[in-house]
Each structure stands twice: as structure tokens, then as C-alpha cells.
Amino acid sequence: xxxxxxxxxxxxxxxxxxxxxxxxxxxxxxxxxxxxxxxxxxxxxxxxxxxxxxxxxxxxxxxxxxxxxxxxxxxxxxxxxxxxxxxxxxxxxxxxxxxxxxxxxxxxxxxxxxxxxxxxxxxxxxxxxxxxxxxxxxxxxxxxxxxxxxxxxxxxxxxxxxxxxxxxxxxxxxxxxxxxxxxxxxxxxxxxxxxxxxxxxxxxxxxxxxxxxxxxxxxxxxxxxxxxxxxxxxxxxxxxxxxxxxxxxxxxxxxxxxxxxxxxxxxxxxxxxxxxxxxxxxxxxxxxxxxxxxxxxxxxxxxxxxxxxxxxxxxxxxxxxxxxxxxxxxxx
Amino acid sequence: xxxxxxxxxxxxxxxxxxxxxxxxxxxxxxxxxxxxxxxxxxxxxxxxxxxxxxxxxxxxxxxxxxxxxxxxxxxxxxxxxxxxxxxxxxxxxxxxxxxxxxxxxxxxxxxxxxxxxxxxxxxxxxxxxxxxxxxxxxxxxxxxxxxxxxxxxxxxxxxxxxxxxxxxxxxxxxxxxxxxxxxxxxxxxxxxxxxxxxxxxxxxxxxxxxxxxxxxxxxxxxxxxxxxxxxxxxxxxxxxxxxxxxxxxxxxxxxxxxxxxxxxxxxxxxxxxxxxxxxxxxxxxxxxxxxxxxxxxxxxxxxxxxxxxxxxxxxxxxxxxxxxxxxxxxxxxxxxxxxxxxxxxxxxxxxxxxxxxxxxxxxxxxxxxxxxxxxxxxxxxxxxxxxxxxxxxxxxxxxxxxxxxxxxxxxxxxxxx
Numbered sequence: 001x002x003x004x005x006x007x008x009x010x011x012x013x014x015x016x017x018x019x020x021x022x023x024x025x026x027x028x029x030x031x032x033x034x035x036x037x038x039x040x041x042x043x044x045x046x047x048x049x050x051x052x053x054x055x056x057x058x059x060x061x062x063x064x065x066x067x068x069x070x071x072x073x074x075x076x077x078x079x080x081x082x083x084x085x086x087x088x089x090x091x092x093x094x095x096x097x098x099x100x101x102x103x104x105x106x107x108x109x110x111x112x113x114x115x116x117x118x119x120x121x122x123x124x125x126x127x128x129x130x131x132x133x134x135x136x137x138x139x140x141x142x143x144x145x146x147x148x149x150x151x152x153x154x155x156x157x158x159x160x161x162x163x164x165x166x167x168x169x170x171x172x173x174x175x176x177x178x179x180x181x182x183x184x185x186x187x188x189x190x191x192x193x194x195x196x197x198x199x200x201x202x203x204x205x206x207x208x209x210x211x212x213x214x215x216x217x218x219x220x221x222x223x224x225x226x227x228x229x230x231x232x233x234x235x236x237x238x239x240x241x242x243x244x245x246x247x248x249x250x251x252x253x254x255x256x257x258x259x260x261x262x263x264x265x266x267x268x269x270x271x272x273x274x275x276x277x278x279x280x281x282x283x284x285x286x287x288x289x290x291x292x293x294x295x296x297x298x299x300x301x302x303x304x305x306x307x308x309x310x311x312x313x314x315x316x317x318x319x320x321x322x323x324x325x326x327x328x329x330x331x332x
Numbered sequence: 333x334x335x336x337x338x339x340x341x342x343x344x345x346x347x348x349x350x351x352x353x354x355x356x357x358x359x360x361x362x363x364x365x366x367x368x369x370x371x372x373x374x375x376x377x378x379x380x381x382x383x384x385x386x387x388x389x390x391x392x393x394x395x396x397x398x399x400x401x402x403x404x405x406x407x408x409x410x411x412x413x414x415x416x417x418x419x420x421x422x423x424x425x426x427x428x429x430x431x432x433x434x435x436x437x438x439x440x441x442x443x444x445x446x447x448x449x450x451x452x453x454x455x456x457x458x459x460x461x462x463x464x465x466x467x468x469x470x471x472x473x474x475x476x477x478x479x480x481x482x483x484x485x486x487x488x489x490x491x492x493x494x495x496x497x498x499x500x501x502x503x504x505x506x507x508x509x510x511x512x513x514x515x516x517x518x519x520x521x522x523x524x525x526x527x528x529x530x531x532x533x534x535x536x537x538x539x540x541x542x543x544x545x546x547x548x549x550x551x552x553x554x555x556x557x558x559x560x561x562x563x564x565x566x567x568x569x570x571x572x573x574x575x576x577x578x579x580x581x582x583x584x585x586x587x588x589x590x591x592x593x594x595x596x597x598x599x600x601x602x603x604x605x606x607x608x609x610x611x612x613x614x615x616x617x618x619x620x621x622x623x624x625x626x627x628x629x630x631x632x633x634x635x636x637x638x639x640x641x642x643x644x645x646x647x648x649x650x651x652x653x654x655x656x657x658x659x660x661x662x663x664x665x666x667x668x669x670x671x672x673x674x675x676x677x678x679x680x681x682x683x684x685x686x687x688x689x690x691x692x693x694x695x696x697x698x699x700x701x702x703x704x705x706x707x708x709x710x711x712x713x714x715x716x717x718x719x720x721x722x723x724x725x726x727x728x729x730x731x732x733x734x735x736x737x738x739x740x741x742x743x744x745x746x747x748x749x
Binding site: 038043047150151156157163183187188267299302303307 | 367368369370372373375376406504532533534535537538539540542543544545546547561562565566569570573574575594597635743
């Protein structure tokens with residue numbers, strides 16, 4: 001109880017300090033200490049939006065693991081394939097949203113195919129599943145390189161989401177007294193919004209629906225769930241479809257924010273792994289917290305000490321593994 | 333099943349018997365480029381450059397057939413060494429063309445010292461110390477390097493553009509260090525400033541530049557950007573999307589065809605950006621025009637760029653040099669390539685971008701082009717020629733001993749306070 005009060009007090013204080021740093025005009029000593037406010041606020045927003053993107057990828061990964069105890073190392077390939085498919089469709093139809101929908105559906109179907117054709121054959125054999133998915137990811141990477149070559153692709157951002165918006169946050173007040181507001185790319189705010197919607201949607205789905213209840217029951221005890229008359233195979237296929245579909249979805253969303261090129265599969269697989277290790281395997285809330293931490297760490301590292309920024313991510317991972325090996329929200 | 337296996341064995345035996353005879357009139361040439369990672373698109377254009385030179389010579393030189401074996405790296409020195417070792421030690425190539433990226437070049441140069449009978453000719457790797465300090469006697473660079481490529485740009489930014497203070501954004505390895513040095517040295521000597529804390533060094537393959545963009549200072553006149561391949565595309569499109577308004581000055585591969593010919597939204601940001609390098613897309617010279625025409629003939633509609641990139645050009649020149657020298661020695665490499673290397677050292681030849689010769693450390697002396705990005709007649713973005721700086725040497729005419737005093741290229745050289 002005591003510990004909890006202190007924790008809550010700490011969080012409230014931290015939030016208040018953060019809000020003050022975002023909305024107040026910075027005094028001179030603070031600027032001297034950590035640089036301009038524009039850099040700080042932008043980096044903070046970048047970290048949060050990047051965390052949103054990581055969450056989209058990692059939530060599917062952690063969902064699949066939570067239910068099936070299967071580390072799907074082909075998850076990154078699904079991200080990349082989703083990006084490419086979305087790109088082709090968006091180019092052909094001229095409609096970005098259509099590309100997004102097709103990427104989600106196609107990758108969801110490929111997820112079901114993977115589950116039915118491969119994982120069902122080696123149920124419970126974790127090492128074999130892991131090795132098979134590594135194999136799949138290597139083959140998929142080469143096939144995608146053959147089809148889409150090594151070129152970097154970039155989506156045309158839909159008109160409505162292109163450009164920068166002026167935020168109601170004052171960066172500095174000029175000597176003339178006119179306030180300078182902070183500008184931020186519209187699209188990245190949209191990424192954050194989408195991640196929040198997906199996160200809340202997943203939470204509601206898992207906690208407020210009948211199927212969600214079955215999934216949670218399956219996480220706790222698969223055999224018992226099967227014994228009580230639930231079609232476990234259907235549940236498995238559904239979860240795999242959602243997990244894979246989210247990866248494909250993230251491929252388009254992420255490919256538009258950044259770009260898609262060979263090697264992105266490994267990058268996002270690695271990011272997902274780090275996120276779920278930090279957040280706790282199998283927990284959607286954990287994935288959200290982990291994604292936010294890793295996104296912020298990457299961006300603050302890049303802005304404030306670019307040369308060694310990469311280390312920060314892994315320091316967090318090492319710290320979590322040392323203090324709480326099961327991850328922040330993980331259960332033993 | 334057994335039958336097939338038997339046939340395969342027979343075929344293998346026949347091949348094994350036939351190959352010693354074939355080896356005598358075939359020369360194996362290795363071609364190494366970055367076909368993976370952030371520089372994959374430049375890597376593909378490099379291979380096009382090699383193929384152009386080979387096609388021109390009908391895959392023969394000095395009366396022997398040239399067999400090209402390609403290898404791939406990902407811009408990391410370790411991957412370049414792995415691929416080079418495979419080509420040299422397993423495939424047995426006697427002439428190596430490559431690598432593409434700066435730090436790869438440094439690593440391959442060091443490896444070259446352990447293989448004195450193999451001749452290494454650069455691809456487009458352009459770190460200064462590949463040839464300036466501790467050069468390998470069997471490593472040749474007919475393409476110039478990163479500091480040479482910047483010839484004239486520092487003066488242009490200061491005198492014509494009237495920039496006095498710049499921020500720097502570049503990848504964190506030897507080639508961008510070389511480029512930054514090449515740009516800042518004259519710029520700062522004239523009185524320009526580039527504070528060390530306004531220089532941003534990011535890892536190769538970084539995707540998200542939004543925080544770097546936010547951290548760029550406002551009180552500078554321009555940003556000097558030296559990023560390549562996918563990194564450049566990512567930065568430029570994110571800078572445009574973030575509403576960035578500062579003018580840019582670009583490194584040689586930042587507004588090269590591998591970037592300008594990409595599918596990114598970078599048009600508004602890059603038009604008007606000055607740069608310098610070993611080629612200029614619009615150079616009005618019959619030799620260059622013939623080269624562009626040949627490139628288009630071979631690769632238009634087959635994945636090629638609207639105009640050959642710096643990488644196709646660099647690999648073409650280096651391959652061409654190898655073929656010309658092989659012609660001179662009649663394809664004779666039986667002495668471990670000694671005669672061949674002597675021929676290379678004294679080689680002086682016409683390229684699509686003018687005369688090229690080597691200095692005593694086997695680094696090229698060649699013409700450099702000062703350029704600016706414009707929209708071409710057919711809507712493609714191209715680099716317009718502003719000025720040709722003729723016959724730039726690695727030490728910019730300064731005596732070798734003097735030039736070494738400028739110090740090794742690094743994140744903080746020159747200090748520019």
C-alpha cells in the first residue's frame with residue numbers, strides 16, 4: 001500500500017513536470033541545461049509516435065506468443081511484405097487507404113495459411129517452430145528482394161495527412177513579443193492516433209468480448225479451454241490472422257512515415273523482440289509500455305547524443321532483464 | 333533419381349577436366365558492390381557500370397575472355413571483407429573491382445596487403461585514407477575520393493551563395509568525414525563557421541530523421557548534408573514533410589541519380605541545392621553524352637535510372653582501367669600481376685568525364701564538377717553543370733608532406749571555430 005502511494009505520487013509529479021515542460025515558455029537556465037524547447041518537444045513527440053508504430057508491430061507479435069507460446073520470427077517479413085503489397089495496391093488504385101486495407105487482409109490471410117499449413121503440424125514443439133520461422137523469414141527476404149529489388153520505396157502520403165500542423169505549444173517568444181508555435185508533421189500525429197485506436201480496440205476486444213474471453217482463457221490453460229468445448233483451432237487461426245494482419249497494416253503505416261526497403265524486416269523483428277522483452281511477453285499493455293520506452297529512447301538518443309544513441313535501447317533492455325527478467329508487465 | 337545423380341556426376345567430371353584448358357584463356361574478375369542494406373540501389377547501379385565497360389570490350393581483354401563473378405556486401409567493412417575473401421580465396425579471381433563504400437575500402441585495402449598477387453581496383457569507395465596514408469601497393473583508385481569530389485563547393489557556398497555559418501548532417505563513417513573535410517576546409521579558410529556542436533553524425537541505415545531535423549539549429553544559413561542511398565531519401569522526404577525551410581548544400585551522393593531518380597517526395601526540398609562530384613548529369617560534352625546514351629540503351633526500362641549515377645560511372649572507369657591495362661599486357665598475369673600493375677600505374681586514359689591519371693599513391697587525378705539540382709526538360713531531377721574544376725589531385729596541389737599536416741579526417745576536422 002505504502003509503495004503504491006509513493007509510486008502514484010511519483011507518476012503524478014513526473015506528469016506535472018512533463019506538462020510544464022511542454023506548455024510553459026522555458027526560462028534561460030533550462031535552455032542552457034538541455035537545449036532549445038523546440039528540440040525537446042519535437043523529440044518527445046517523435047518518440048511517442050515511433051512508439052506508436054512499434055506498438056502496432058509488436059502487439060501482433062506478443063498476441064501470437066501469448067496464446068500459442070510460439071515466437072514467430074517471420075513477423076518482420078510480414079511487416080515488409082505488407083508494406084510492399086500496400087505500396088503496389090496504392091500505386092495501382094491511387095488510393096492509400098485501399099492499399100492499407102488490402103495489406104491488412106492479405107497478410108492476415110497469409111497468417112492463417114502459415115498457422116494451418118505449418119504451425120498446426122508442430123504444435124507445442126517450440127524449438128522447431130522457432131527454427132522454421134527463421135527459415136521462412138530468410139526465404140521470404142530473398143523472394144522479396146527478387147521481386148521488389150533493393151530500391152527504397154516511399155508511399156505518397158494521402159493529401160489530407162500531408163504537411164505540417166501548427167501545435168498550440170509555444171516554442172519561444174520573439175523579442176517583438178510574438179509567440180513562435182511548434183510545427184509537427186500531420187502524418188505522424190495520425191500514426192499516434194491509429195496506434196491508440198488499435199491499442200484500445202485490442203484491449204476492448206480481449207477484455208469485453210466473448211472471443212476475447214476465450215483467448216484469455218487459452219493463454220492461461222489451452223487444454224482446459226479445448227476440453228470445455230471451444231474450437232481451439234479456430235481461436236488460434238483468428239489470433240494469428242489478427243497478429244499477422246497488424247504487422248501488414250503497420251508495414252503500410254510505417255512505410256509511409258519512413259520508407260520500405262530490404263532489411264526493414266529484420267529491423268522491425270528486432271524492435272518487436274526488444275519491445276516485448278522490455279514490456280513482458282504476451283501482454284498487450286506491456287507491449288504498449290515497452291514500445292513507448294523504446295521509441296522515446298531511440299529518439300532522445302538520436303537527438304541528444306546521435307553517435308552513441310543506439311546503445312540506449314539496449315541499456316534499457318539489459319536493465320529490465322537484470323531487475324525484472326519477465327518484463328515490466330510480464331508474469332512468470 | 334539415381335540416373336539423374338549419375339548424369340550430374342558425369343557432367344561435373346567433364347567440367348572438371350575441361351576447366352584447366354578454359355582457365356588459360358579466361359581471366360576471372362571479381363565485382364563487389366553493396367547489393368544489400370541502405371546502399372542497395374547504388375550497388376545495383378555499380379554492377380551496371382561494370383557491365384557497361386565489359387560490354388564495350390565484348391567481355392575480352394588482351395585476347396582473353398573475362399569472366400565476371402559478383403559479390404555483395406552491406407556497406408559494413410566486415411561484410412566487404414567476407415565477400416572479397418570469398419571471391420579471391422574460393423573463386424580465385426585475379427582482378428578485383430570494388431568496394432562501393434568508404435569504410436569498406438579501408439578494410440579491403442588492408443586485406444589487399446595480404447594478397448600481393450591479386451590486383452585490387454576500387455569501385456567507388458572514397459575515404460581519404462584508402463590511398464593517402466599507408467596505401468597498399470596493389471590497390472588502385474581510378475575514381476577520385478570524397479574530398480576531391482568537394483572541389484570548389486566550399487568556395488561556391490561562401491562566395492556565391494554567401495553562406496557564413498552552416499550545420500552539418502552526415503553518416504558516421506570515413507566517407508562522410510572525408511566529404512565534410514573537403515567541403516569545410518576551404519569554406520572555413522575563407523571565414524565560414526561550422527561549430528562542432530552543430531554537426532550531427534547518424535549511423536548508416538537510420539530511418540527516422542525527425543528528431544535530428546528538430547535538433548537542427550535555426551541560426552545557420554544552410555545545412556550541409558552528406559547522406560547516401562536510402563538514408564538521403566529518408567532525410568530529404570522527412571525534411572520536406574516537416575516543412576523544413578533552410579537551404580541545403582549536398583554531398584556528392586546525396587543528390588545523385590540514385591536519390592533524385594527515386595520514388596520519394598523530395599522535389600521541393602532539393603531543387604536549387606548545390607553539390608559537387610565526379611559527374612554532372614547535364615554536362616554538355618560528347619564523351620559524357622555517349623556514355624549516357626549507352627547507359628540508357630542498356631538499362632532504360634530495365635531498372636536503370638534516368639541517367640547514370642556516380643556509382644555506375646565510378647565502377648565503369650575502374651573496370652575500364654583494368655581492361656585497358658590487360659590489353660597492354662596481353663592478358664598476361666602469370667607473373668602474379670606485376671606487369672599488369674605496372675601498366676595500371678602508368679595508365680592515362682580518356683573517360684566520359686575527361687582525362688584520368690594516377691598519382692604516386694595510385695589515387696586518381698581527374699576533373700570534378702560543381703553542380704546544382706534543376707528540373708530537367710522531361711521532368712526528371714538532374715544535376716546541372718555550373719563549373720568544371722579541372723584535374724583535381726588528392727592533395728589539391730599541396731605537397732604531400734604539407735597536406736598530411738591537415739590531419740586525418742574525423743568528426744571534428746577541421747574545427748572551424
